[in-house]
Amino acid sequence: MLKQAKIVILAMAVVLMATAAFAAPKVEIKIRAEKAKITVAKDGTKSTKMVLAKNFAPGEVIHYIVLYRNTGSEDATNAVISDPIPQGTVYIPGSASETGEVSFSIDGGKSFNRPALLTYQTRGEKRVASPEEYTNIRWVINRIPAGAQGKVSFQVKVK
Numbered sequence: 001m002l003k004q005a006k007i008v009i010l011a012m013a014v015v016l017m018a019t020a021a022f023a024a025p026k027v028e029i030k031i032r033a034e035k036a037k038i039t040v041a042k043d044g045t046k047s048t049k050m051v052l053a054k055n056f057a058p059g060e061v062i063h064y065i066v067l068y069r070n071t072g073s074e075d076a077t078n079a080v081i082s083d084p085i086p087q088g089t090v091y092i093p094g095s096a097s098e099t100g101e102v103s104f105s106i107d108g109g110k111s112f113n114r115p116a117l118l119t120y121q122t123r124g125e126k127r128v129a130s131p132e133e134y135t136n137i138r139w140v141i142n143r144i145p146a147g148a149q150g151k152v153s154f155q156v157k158v159k
Contacts, residue, residue: 025076027144030067031083035060056158062089064156068141069149076144081152082109084136089156091131096154100141104129109136 035053040046053062066083070076081100085091093115096102103112106120106129118129139152 024072025070025074025079025144025146026072027076027079027081028069028071029081032065032067034063034065036063056088058158060158061092062086062156062158063153065151065153067149067151068144070144070146073146075146077142079141079144080138081141082136082138083154084109085134085156088159090159091134091137092155092157093131096137096139097152099150099152100139103138103140104134105136105138106133107135109138112136112138 033053034050035056036048037051038046038048050063053060056062064083066081068079068081070079079100091104103114104118105112106118115131116128118134119126120129120133121127137154141150144150
């Protein structure tokens with residue numbers, strides 16, 4: 001009887017360890033690009049609604065929404081959500097959602113920093129990068145609970 005109890009306890013410990021090994025956060029991302037569509041009714045009133053952006057024209061503002069969801073069984077901590085600023089567009093200053101810590105890159109995503117600290121050297125002079133030079137945007141979110149979802153967003157203007 002004692003031997004059977006030890007075997008059962010050992011088997012339970014193995015199952016619990018295996019379950020713990022599979023418990024992990026898993027953050028999934030979906031990106032959506034939208035733009036404003038203005039329609040004018042017969043009475044002259046205008047209404048604006050957001051539609052999926054399939055084609056882009058110079059001067060248009062595109063809204064990028066990054067939807068995230070933790071489908072894992074544990075909280076995700078310090079989750080990094082990164083997205084390139086699309087080529088042929090310019091980041092619109094102040095348009096990034098303030099979820100988590102927002103930072104930008106000017107070197108294709110190799111390094112990130114806050115806008116005031118994004119600098120580069122030119123002819124021996126240190127300069128602060130402008131939004132036109134941003135190549136990537138990144139959010140670090142402290143905690144995404146298991147099963148939770150959210151979104152971050154930013155806007156660009158088509159060149």
